[in-house]
Amino acid sequence: MNERSMRSLNLVFRFILELVVLVALLLWGFRSSADLLVQLVLGLGAVAVAIAVWGTFVSPKAPRRLEDPARVALEIVVFGAGTLAFVAADALVLGLLLALSAAISLALMFAWGQRGL
Numbered sequence: 001m002n003e004r005s006m007r008s009l010n011l012v013f014r015f016i017l018e019l020v021v022l023v024a025l026l027l028w029g030f031r032s033s034a035d036l037l038v039q040l041v042l043g044l045g046a047v048a049v050a051i052a053v054w055g056t057f058v059s060p061k062a063p064r065r066l067e068d069p070a071r072v073a074l075e076i077v078v079f080g081a082g083t084l085a086f087v088a089a090d091a092l093v094l095g096l097l098l099a100l101s102a103a104i105s106l107a108l109m110f111a112w113g114q115r116g117l
Contacts, residue, residue: 020098021078026043053078
C-alpha cells in the first residue's frame with residue numbers, strides 16, 4: 001500500500017474516531033443516571049454540544065475553523081472528553097483505546113501534512 005492510500009485511510013480512521021467520541025458521550029449520558037429523562041438530556045445534550053463545537057471550529061468546512069495550535073488543542077479536548085466519557089461509563093479499555101488511536105491519528109496527520117485538510 002502506498003503513502004497516498006495510507007493518508008486516505010488515516011482520514012477515514014479519523015472520521016471513525018470522531019463518531020466513536022459521539023458514542024462515548026451518548027454511553028456516558030445513558031449510564032449517568034437511573035432517570036430516563038436525565039439520561040436523554042445528558043447523553044443527547046453532550047452529543048449535540050460535541051457536534052456543534054466540531055462542526056463550527058474543527059471540521060474541514062467549518063464556518064469559523066480555528067488555526068493550529070488552537071484547533072489541535074480543541075481536538076485534544078474533544079477526544080479527551082470522549083476518553084473520559086468512556087472511563088466514567090466504566091469502559092476504561094475503550095477509553096484508553098480511543099486516546100491512543102486519536103494520538104496516533106493526530107501524529108500521522110502532522111507527519112503526512114494533513115493538518116490543512
